Structures are given as structure tokens and as C-alpha cells.
Amino acid sequence: MRITPIALGDPPLLNAAGLHAPYCLRTVVELLTDDGLTGLAEVPGSAAINTKLEAAREIVVGRDPLNWHALRSVVRAHFGREAAAARGDKPWDQRALVQVESALDVACLDLAGRAFNVPVATLLGGIVRERVPYSAYLFYKYEGAGGDWCFGLDPNARGWAAARQQPALDPAGIVAQAHAMVKEFGFQSIKLKGGCFEPAEEVAAIKALREAFGPDVPLRFDPNALWSVETSIKWGLKIEGVLEYLEDPCRGQESMAACRRALKTPLATNMCTTSFDDLPGSVRSGSEDIILTDHHFWGGLRASMELAAHCRTFDRGVSMHSNNHAGISLAAMTHLGAAMPNLTYALDTHYPWQWEEIIVGGRVKFEGGCVTLPKGPGLGVELDRAALARAHENFRRCALTERNDEVEMQKKVPGWKFAATRW
Numbered sequence: 001m002r003i004t005p006i007a008l009g010d011p012p013l014l015n016a017a018g019l020h021a022p023y024c025l026r027t028v029v030e031l032l033t034d035d036g037l038t039g040l041a042e043v044p045g046s047a048a049i050n051t052k053l054e055a056a057r058e059i060v061v062g063r064d065p066l067n068w069h070a071l072r073s074v075v076r077a078h079f080g081r082e083a084a085a086a087r088g089d090k091p092w093d094q095r096a097l098v099q100v101e102s103a104l105d106v107a108c109l110d111l112a113g114r115a116f117n118v119p120v121a122t123l124l125g126g127i128v129r130e131r132v133p134y135s136a137y138l139f140y141k142y143e144g145a146g147g148d149w150c151f152g153l154d155p156n157a158r159g160w161a162a163a164r165q166q167p168a169l170d171p172a173g174i175v176a177q178a179h180a181m182v183k184e185f186g187f188q189s190i191k192l193k194g195g196c197f198e199p200a201e202e203v204a205a206i207k208a209l210r211e212a213f214g215p216d217v218p219l220r221f222d223p224n225a226l227w228s229v230e231t232s233i234k235w236g237l238k239i240e241g242v243l244e245y246l247e248d249p250c251r252g253q254e255s256m257a258a259c260r261r262a263l264k265t266p267l268a269t270n271m272c273t274t275s276f277d278d279l280p281g282s283v284r285s286g287s288e289d290i291i292l293t294d295h296h297f298w299g300g301l302r303a304s305m306e307l308a309a310h311c312r313t314f315d316r317g318v319s320m321h322s323n324n325h326a327g328i329s330l331a332a333m334t335h336l337g338a339a340m341p342n343l344t345y346a347l348d349t350h351y352p353w354q355w356e357e358i359i360v361g362g363r364v365k366f367e368g369g370c371v372t373l374p375k376g377p378g379l380g381v382e383l384d385r386a387a388l389a390r391a392h393e394n395f396r397r398c399a400l401t402e403r404n405d406e407v408e409m410q411k412k413v414p415g416w417k418f419a420a421t422r423w
């Protein structure tokens with residue numbers, strides 16, 4: 001079992017918890033078998049996750065990668081339970097143990113696919129779509145592209161690479177960003193990350209997007225639970241009929257349920273229903289219409305398929321959440337998108353915001369907003385060792401040990417504080 005922490009350049013993107021650092025952290029996990037196969041996985045990187053992955057090594061090595069249930073129960077017996085509340089109140093999920101399960105699940109599936117010469121999507125039940133649609137993911141941002149460019153701009157950048165380093169702090173900036181991203185990747189749906197400015201400003205940006213792209217381009221908006229129930233209803237009513245879904249306007253299942261009773265717009269979540277322990281509360285309260293799966297946070301691709309069955313039973317839609325990621329995660333997300341019959345929304349991805357890659361062949365191509373299921377067995381991707389070494393060197397040099405958007409924001413706005421409910 002090899003564990004390699006990496007850092008990839010990331011622009012100064014704003015969100016409810018502050019600002020992205022110049023690098024985002026990921027960790028690459030490789031499982032090597034005694035007959036020479038290597039299974040890959042990629043998870044969010046942090047000292048807490050890496051420590052747990054290291055601690056898992058002694059119980060993983062020597063196990064059968066084809067017996068997932070046995071491996072998962074050994075992991076659970078070793079580490080104990082991780083409470084749903086360990087998710088925390090930030091936009092991203094801060095649990096660590098679930099990442100160990102996710103990494104092992106994906107790497108074991110990659111191994112099985114390679115051993116039997118079939119794609120991971122086949123092992124998840126079969127391919128229902130070869131071309132998996134993704135959504136544009138817009139962010140308010142400061143000027144800059146992140147990474148090595150964090151203290152300056154690349155004057156030679158063209159197209160999306162040039163647009164990516166532009167600031168976007170008002171509706172015109174957001175619309176310009178959307179045009180550049182859609183032109184480059186062909187996305188057919190658009191999401192705006194909110195929770196950064198007063199609701200009136202962000203709602204104006206949504207209306208500007210609607211004006212610019214028309215009613216046929218589905219729009220999503222995600223204030224990451226920074227609004228009170230009253231604010232959610234007040235502003236939600238002003239954009240009734242405009243959104244495909246409104247994501248986590250307010251915090252917690254009961255608040256989401258109250259908001260849902262008042263609005264016709266479907267509500268989606270990656271904040272109030274994020275684990276199997278949360279499902280009974282979701283059904284009882286009726287907190288959302290759509291659950292955003294993310295194999296990193298639900299404990300792997302097979303766990304996401306289990307979630308999909310729950311969603312089918314309880315009449316929930318399924319869409320997909322994303323954090324910053326590289327090509328191994330993109331391949332895993334695409335296999336899940338290819339195999340899940342009821343994943344009928346375009347998937348979220350942060351992929352356009354990065355420019356580096358750690359897989360052979362470099363950056364993955366999007367056509368018409370879609371990623372075509374990779375050819376080849378397993379996940380269908382191979383590690384580019386030289387690129388992995390560079391990304392690991394970035395990790396060593398940037399000296400980040402966890403994601404802390406509040407600290408990054410304080411570098412720009414001294415004294416800035418995260419608030420669980422701001423408006």
C-alpha cells in the first residue's frame with residue numbers, strides 16, 4: 001500500500017468558509033498485489049486523513065481485494081465508528097475515516113477490473129451511459145490562478161486559462177466566467193457557488209446567468225447553508241422557476257425541511273444528509289429532494305450505489321458533489337456516473353480550476369460537457385510517475401497540512417471569521 005500526498009495549484013476561489021489556498025491537497029493511494037497489479041484511488045488530503053491511511057496499512061496488507069465486505073469490516077473493527085457530526089460545519093466534509101473506506105473501495109475495484117479485464121462501471125452493475133455529463137462550477141474569485149502563479153499573473157495565458165485568472169466579484173464577472181468555462185468545456189448546466197456576498201448580490205448573479213444563458217440551461221446555486229430559514233424562503237421565492245435546484249440554502253435537516261415546505265424549487269444537499277446515519281432523519285423530516293452523492297464522502301463507489309438505492313426507494317433524486325480533484329477521482333466519478341441509473345443530473349466537478357494532472361495523457365478532455373468513460377480495465381487510468389513526483393514536491397514545498405479557508409481569507413481580510421449562519 002503506497003500513500004502519496006500531493007498538492008495541485010488552485011485559484012483564490014471564495015466560498016462560505018473563506019478562500020481557497022494557492023494549493024489544494026489530495027492523497028493518492030496505490031494497492032499493489034502479489035501478482036503485479038496496481039489499484040489506484042485519490043482522496044482529499046489532510047494530515048488527519050493521511051494518518052488514518054498510514055494506520056490502515058497494517059490491516060490492509062495481505063487481505064483479498066476481491067472481498068470488500070471482509071476488508072471493510074476489518075477497517076471498521078480497527079478504527080471504530082466515525083460520528084456523522086464529525087462532518088463539521090464547513091462547506092466540505094471533514095471526516096477522515098470515511099476517506100479510508102473510499103480509498104480502499106476504489107483501489108480494490110480498480111484491481112478487480114484489471115484482474116477481470118472489465119471497467120469499474122461494469123463491476124458496479126453495468127454501463128447505463130458512456131458519456132457522463134458534468135456541470136460548469138462557477139466561483140466568485142479574486143484575481144490570480146493559484147499555485148506557482150499566486151503572486152503574479154501569466155501574461156501569455158489564452159482562452160479559459162486567461163479567464164481562470166480573472167477576478168469575478170459581481171454579476172458581470174460571473175457571467176464572463178461562465179461564458180469562458182462553457183466555451184472551453186461545453187457544459188450544458190451551470191452551478192454558482194454562493195455564500196460569499198449578501199443574498200441580493202448573489203441572486204442578482206443568478207438572474208444575470210439566466211438572462212445570459214436562457215431558460216434551457218439548468219442553473220444551480222449553493223450558499224453552503226449560510227442563510228437562515230427566513231432568508232432562504234425570502235430569496236428562494238425571488239428565484240422560483242429559475243433554478244434546477246437550490247443547494248443547501250440553510251443548515252440542518254429541520255431547517256431545510258421548513259424551507260422545502262415553503263418553496264417549489266427542489267432542494268439538494270451535501271451538507272445536511274451526508275452519511276447513512278443521516279438517512280432516517282432525512283426521510284422523517286423531508287429535508288431535501290436531491291441527495292448529492294460523492295464517493296469520497298459516502299465511503300466509496302459501492303456505498304454511493306447503496307445510497308442510490310435508498311434514493312430510489314424514498315423518491316429522492318441523486319446528483320453529485322465535488323471538491324477539487326485530479327484525474328483518478330475524475331475517472332472514479334465518471335465510472336459512477338456511467339453505472340448509476342438514477343444519477344440523472346449533470347455531475348459537479350472542480351476540474352476546470354486545475355491545470356496540472358497526475359495521470360498518463362495529462363488533462364482529461366470534456367466534449368459537450370461530458371467525459372467519455374475511460375477505455376481499459378478498472379478505472380482506465382495510469383499514474384504518470386514524473387507528474388506525481390512533481391505534485392508531491394509541491395505538497396512538500398507548500399507546507400499545508402489541511403484545508404483552512406478561514407486562515408486564507410484572513411490574509412486578504414484581516415480578522416475575517418467564518419459564521420455558520422451569516423444572513
Ligand code: GKR
Pocket residue numbers: 013014015016091092093193222224270321322323324
Ligand atoms: O471548494 O469551495 C469549495 C466548495 O465550497 C466545496 O468545499 C463544497 O464542498 O463544492 C462544495 C459544495 O458544497 O457543493
Ligand code: MG
Pocket residue numbers: 222224247248269270271321
Ligand atoms: Mg454544495
